Amino acid sequence: MEPTEEKPSEAVDIYRDTWVRFLGYANEVGEAFRPLVPVSLVWSSYAVSTAYVTADAVDKGKKAAAAHRDEPGMGQTTRVAVAVADTFVWQALASIVVPGFTINRVCAATLHVLGRTTKLPLPVRKWTTTAVGLSIVPFIMTPIDRSVDYLLDSSLRKLYRHGEKQE
Structure with a gap:
C-alpha cells in the first residue's frame, strides 16, 4: 500500500504501530x-508485559489530556481517567491475563499428553511443548482481542458511556 498525503499527518502510536508492541x-x-x-524468567516476562501495558495506558492518558485540555476541570480529568483505565484493563486482559493463561x-x-502417549525423552517433550506454545500465539490473538472487546463493551464501557450521557 502506498502512503497517501494524509498518512504523514497521522501520529504513529509506538505501542500499537511499532516493534514496541511485541513487548x-x-x-x-x-x-x-x-x-x-527457570520460573523466575517466566515471571520476568510478565514484568516486561506489565511495563508495556502500563506505558501504553499512561500514553493514552497523556493523549486524552492533550485532546481535552480545553475542557474545564473534571471533564478533562474524567476523560483522562477513562482513557487510562480502559487501556490498562483492555491491555491487561488481552495482552497478559487471557493469553498467558491460554498458553500456560x-x-x-x-506436556501431559506427550508424557502419557509417547516414549519421547523429557527434553524432546519439553521442546515440543514450547514449539506448540509459540505456534499458537498468532492464532489466539484475534479471538482474544475480540472477546475482550465484547467483555468490556458489555460491562465496564457501559459505565463510561453512561457517565458521558449525564455530563
Missing part, C-alpha cells in the same frame, strides 16, 4: 518456554 507478547513467550527455563494451559496439556 506485550513477552509473557506469551515466557509461558511457552516455561518447561525449559495448552503447554501443560501438551
